[in-house]
Every structure is written in C-alpha cells, then in structure tokens.
Amino acid sequence: MNEIPTTYFLFLAAFLFSIGLAIVISKKNIILILMGIELMLNAGNINLVVFSRSDTSMIQGQLLALFVLIIAAIEASIALALVVLIYKHFNTLELDELNKYKN
Amino acid sequence: MILLFYLFSFFIVASSGAILFVKNIVHCAFLLMITMLSISGIFILAGADFLAIAQIMIYIGGILILILFGIMLTQRNNINQVPISNFRTSITSILIIGLVFTMLITIIFKLDSESLINQRQELIASSSISQIGFLLMTQNLIAFELIGILLMVALMGAAMIAAQFQDKPIHANSSHE
Incomplete structure (x- = not known):
C-alpha cells in the first residue's frame, strides 16, 4: 500500500x-459555487x-476526514435549502442579479 | 498500483477540469459524480477503505442527489430545452457499453479463484474499519455524539428553511416584482 509516494497525492x-x-x-451560479x-473539501480530505x-x-x-465528510453533508443540505428559498424569493440564482437586491 | 493511481488521477483531473468549461449545469453535476467516484478510488489506494465507502454513500448517495434536486427545482425552464437523446449519442453509448462489457468479461475469465480468496483475507486483515470504530467509541466519543446532534439539528433546520416558501409564496413574490 505504501508504494505510491506521498507527494503524488499532494500534487x-x-x-x-x-x-x-x-x-x-x-x-456565477450558486449551485456551481x-x-x-x-471539491476543495475533498482536496483537504485527500491530504x-x-x-x-x-x-x-x-x-x-482518517477520523478527521470522516468528520469533514459529515460536515460537508450538513453544509450541502443547509445550503441547498437556502438556494431553493432564494430562488423562490428572487426567481434567479445568478450572483450578479442577486447583487441588485443588496439594499 | 501506480497505474491505478494514474488512472484515477486522470479521471479526477479531466472531470473536475471540465466542470470549469461545461455550460450545462446538469452536466456539471454528473462530472462531479465522476470526480467523487475517482476520489474514493484514491482513498482506497491510500489505505482508507472505510472512508472510500463513506465517500460514495455520502457524496454520491446524498450530496449529489441533493444538488440534482436543487438544480431540478431551480432550472425548470432550461431543462426542457435539453434534447434527451439523438442518433449519434446512442450509437456512442452502445459502443462504450460494449467495450465495458467485454472488459468485464475478460476480467472474469482471467480470475483465479485461489488468489482471489487469499487477497480477500489480506484485505480483511488490513482493514481500518475496526480501528476506526474503536477510536470513535473511545477517544472521539464526544465529537461523535456532537456530530450526531449537529446532523439532527441540520436536518430540522433544512426542513424548516425549505418549507418556509409554502406558507406565503404570494406575498414574497409580490413584494419583489
């Protein structure tokens, strides 16, 4: 299992x-963000x-990576609930459009 | 081993790089699925078998389905314009499925049952599941329980947030348009 050098994984x-x-x-889309x-959380997990x-x-x-996985799941569920709510209110998910409603 | 690593990292690099350039958001979600599957392969190569299974179950079974639901709830107009299939893509998919099937058949014919059993015993011996379970129940018990509570709170919160629009949709729409 230890044949692959660590630096490859890090790259x-x-x-x-x-x-x-x-x-x-x-x-520009919230879901894509x-x-x-x-993806960034997964990069941290690989490390x-x-x-x-x-x-x-x-x-x-590995234990810390497991906790990161669960936190990512929590974050995704809350964020997507918010996304649905934002879409219902403003009828768009583009960040530039949403910037108009700042005030 | 190193060849498998190169294969998985090629899939990761290609699919995550393609997310940057693909226009259709549904395609982005499926490219993300390929990336997550390859990352779980990388986890197996790094010796984290339990984490690889957890990655598949949580990311592909949970988060990706959530993302697809989010896309479907918010992109209704765009999805209708995407053509479902055409002649060229169906021919390509049949070719790819044929290639994959012949590859699988070749692998099955080349299997050596004796070595398979030996490899399985080695895998069970080197698994990290028992270690993870032991550490979760002894040293990290507080974190484990806290994350359970956090999951339940997040579930209730997500349900509350997403159910809000059913109460007063007309009022919310009329105040902003």
Missing part, C-alpha cells in the same frame, strides 16, 4: 483545490488520508 490534492477555487471564483466548495498513512497505530487523519 493531486493541490490541483483539485485550485480547480475548486477557480470554480468558486469564476462561476457549492460544487467548487465540495488528511494520505498523511494518516504515516501513523499506522492511530488513524487520526
């Missing part, structure tokens, strides 16, 4: 994190899992 997680950040920055946040390989007696990294 992959770094790429995933930057893609998620790019999606959060460049997309949520997807970007999920946690990979670093917990190096302590075999106590897999604290």
